[in-house]
Amino acid sequence: MAGLEPKFILKEPNKKARTLIYILLNWKGKRLKVSTSETIIPEYWDKDNQRPISNKKQLRTLAPILQKELSILSIKLDEIDLFVNDLILDLKRDKTVSLDTIQKRVLEFLGRKMIEEAKPVNFIEYFTSMVTRMENGTYLTDKGTKYSPNTIKSYKSNLLLLTDFEKEIGCINIEEIDIDFYNSLLQYCNQIGFRTNTTGSVIKRIKAVLHTAFEEGISKNTIFQSNNFKAVKEKVYNIYLTSEELKKLIDLPLSGTYEKYRDVFLIGCYVAQRYSDYSRISPEHIQTTGNGNKVIDLIQIKTKQRVLIPFLFPELDTLLQKYDYKVPKIVEQPFNRALKKIGELAGIDKEVVLTENIGGETKERLVKKYELITSHTARRTGATNLFLLGYSAIQIMKVTGHTTAESLMDYIKVSLEENADKMATQIETE
Structure with a gap:
């Protein structure tokens, strides 16, 4: 029995x-590998001791909440280790024991059942429990952080859709989700008039839930790994505002709420950040570099990445000074609605052709540019105008927080004509 070494x-x-x-566990030349369902950031793992780091000097450098988490995790692993060693003693009395028996005993201790013996797991029920864990902070992102309210909202929205879909096709068990399910879901989303990217978002969430169920030992279904089970996607026509259009917004006489909304949006255009970041700029974010240049020093909400945003436009400082460097608090939904009206008032009414796939059909329609303005237009506007001013991709990425040039280029909305003009200007100045 010495071969059974946890x-x-x-x-x-x-x-x-x-x-x-x-x-x-190694058993008679065979290996048994069971997920404990516990997670840790590898940086805090002591490989030799097979436990979270316990060195007091190392622990002192960590946040108290993380110290407590590692301590609790160590206790849990000690309990599992104690159970397995007791199991070894029991097995010494029974030489006929099988690997399946060992797995069953370990899973029972961990509060789970062997997948083969467990009753079918309803996908909606598991999806619901996962959302609940997101909300109470017991299910975290890969980075060990809580899920944002917007992400949870997206999961809940998709859960409602799938609940309606289940009424159409009957009970959805995790193990039964396959390509037929995928094709039926695509057809259903088309029937209710979903855009391609909305459908893709639903599939993306389904894949994430299936992946988690597999990781936690709840399911053996690996359909989420199939290239055919993909989150459909189409290129979206996104706009940016030119420097001339920004000037129209600046010159527009406004007061009250509309004035505040316009100013917050312009600040977003000049800092090239997400709404979640530009809407919370406050005095403590205003810093000075060693060379005496004023910058905005931010840790981005979504990526936890630090960015330094220089004051490249005098309008930015003027706008921030107006509010004592504390961006006014606003709510995003009415903000998005108001931006369209403000854009219309400013005369940002160039017609653009919008091509969309809705309900499985490609449709074209003419829209006024102001109809497409949202809070996120600010980030695209900032990135694009920096590019047109001649800043390199690397320089812009340091400001926007993009980690690859490819992801940055998705934000740069330069037309063919603008690109030709930019290239011609470069030749003239060389």
Whole structure:
């Protein structure tokens, strides 16, 4: 029985974000690997001791809440280890025990059942429990952070859709989700008039839930890995505002709420950040570099990445001074509605052709440019205008927080004509 040696290992020991902790058992030349459902950031894992780091000097450098989390995790792993060692003693008395029996006993201790013996897991019920865990903070992102309210809202919206879909096709069990399910869902989304990217968002969430169920040992279904089970996507026509159009907004005589909305949007255009970041700029974010240049020093909400935004436009400083460097608090939904009206008042009414796939059909329609303005237009506007001013992709990425040139280029909305003019100007100045 000495071959049964429990060992804790990480699923992805080189990962920067959280990874699952497995217990590994060797039994008569065969290996049993079971997920504990516990996770840890590998940086805080002591491989030799097979436990979270316990060195007091190292722990002192961590936040108190993280210290407590690692301590609780150590206790949980100790309990699992104690159970397995007791199990080894029991097995010494029974030489006929099988690997399946060992797996069953370990899973029972961990509060789970072997997948083969478990009753079919309803996908909607599991999806619901996952959303609940997101809300109470017991299910975290790969980076070990809580899910944002917007992400949870998206999951809830998709859950409602799938609940309606289940009424159409009957009970959805996790193990039964396959390509036929995928095709039926696509057809259903087309029938109710979903845009391609809305359907893609639903599938993306389904894949994420299936992946989690697989990781947690709830399901053996790996359809989420199939290239055919993909989140459909189409290129969206997104606008940016030219420097001339920004000037129209600045010159527009406004007062009250509309004035505040216009100013917040313009600040977003000049800093090239997401709404969640430009809407919370306050005096503590205003810093000065070693060379005496004023910058906005932000940790981005979505990526937790630090960016330094220089005051490249005098309008930015003027707008921030107007509010004592504290961007006014606003609510995004009415903000988006108001931006369209403000754009109309400013005369940002150039007609553009919008091509969309709605309900499985490609449709074209003419819209006024102001109809497409949203809070996120500010970020695209900022990135595009920096590009047109001649800043390099690397320089812009340092400001926007994009990690690849490819992802940045999705934000740069330069027309063919603008690109030709920019290239011609470069030749003239060389």
